[in-house]
Amino acid sequence: MSIRVLVADDQSMVRAGFRMLLANESDIEVVADASNxxxxxxxxxRLRPTVVLMDIRMPxxxxxxxxxxxxAADRTARVLILTTFALDDYVYEAxxxxxxxxVLKDDPPEQLIAAIRTVAAGDALLSPAITRRVIEQFTRIPRSTPPPELEHLTQREIDVFRSVARGLSNLEIGRELFISEMTVKTHVTHILQKLNLRDxxxxxxxxxxxxxxxxxPVAHQPEHPPT
Known part of the structure; x- marks a missing residue:
């Protein structure tokens, strides 16, 4: 099944450029574009694209x-933000x-294509630079109460959650915690399910x-003993 992409940007040359770039990918199809x-x-x-490439500043x-x-209309929708600067002022709000x-508009083509495939697969794309921006923003606002669902996380899930919050990839988390990348992915899936999070x-x-x-430290349930 191909990845259906909607390109939203107010510059016609940018939209045309993305169409030309993605036209060469057998698993990606640009189903429409939008100027605002x-x-x-x-x-x-109307089209339910797999991924929406979304420019921030549009009329x-x-x-x-x-x-x-x-x-709000489709909780499964995936939006990949197009920005000119890595630390765009709208990162936190987005x-x-x-x-x-x-993704940056001037990123190498292969990086943009990889980003689309990553998001289409249900993963999120959050670089360390963006993660630091998020941290900086949240240190300036009052803390909210942690959801009670956190009590349902095991100690290992807490460890993985902490690493995810630092912006580490599954591979990096696996190396740090001495577990396989597949095991990390399973823990992340369980964390998202238990906390009712999209990604x-x-x-x-x-x-x-x-x-x-x-x-x-967050209270947690002990890990089940190995069988």
Whole structure:
């Protein structure tokens, strides 16, 4: 099954460039484009693309508001934010709106294509630079109360959650905790399910919104003994 992409950007040359770039990928199909946020919301609702490439600054309705509306209408929607700067002022708001990742417009083509495949697979794309930005933003706001579902995490899941919040990849977490990458992926899946989160980005937001790993340790259930 091909990855269906909607490109939303107010510059026609940018939209054309993405179409040309992605036309060479056998597993990716650009199903439509949009020149503003309102068009993006309407076409996302009608076409149900796998991934929406969303520019932040657009007329009529900006990318942030468009992302909020798309996610509100379809919780499974995946939005990949297009930005000019790695530390865009809208990073924090876009994450809270439900964006699954960020790519720079001047990133190498292969990096953009990999990002689309990553997000389409249900993973999130959050670079260490973006993670640091999130941390900086959340240190300036009052902490909210951690959700009671945190009590359902095992100690190993807490360890993995802490590493996810630091922006580490599954491979890096596995090396740090001396477990396989597949085991890490399984733990991440369980964490997201238990906390009712869409993806890793929401996990990072929750961790720093609640001050989860800079306060008292979270109570947890013990790991099941090995069989």
């Amino acid at each position: 946020g309102l068009e993006a919301v309407a076409r996302a609702a 009529e309705l900006d990318g942030l508001q468009a992302t909020q509306r798309i996610i 994450l809270r709106a439900g964006a699954s990742g960020f 890793r980005v929401q996990a990072v937001v929750l961790a720093y919104q609640t001050g989860l790993f800079d306060a008292r």
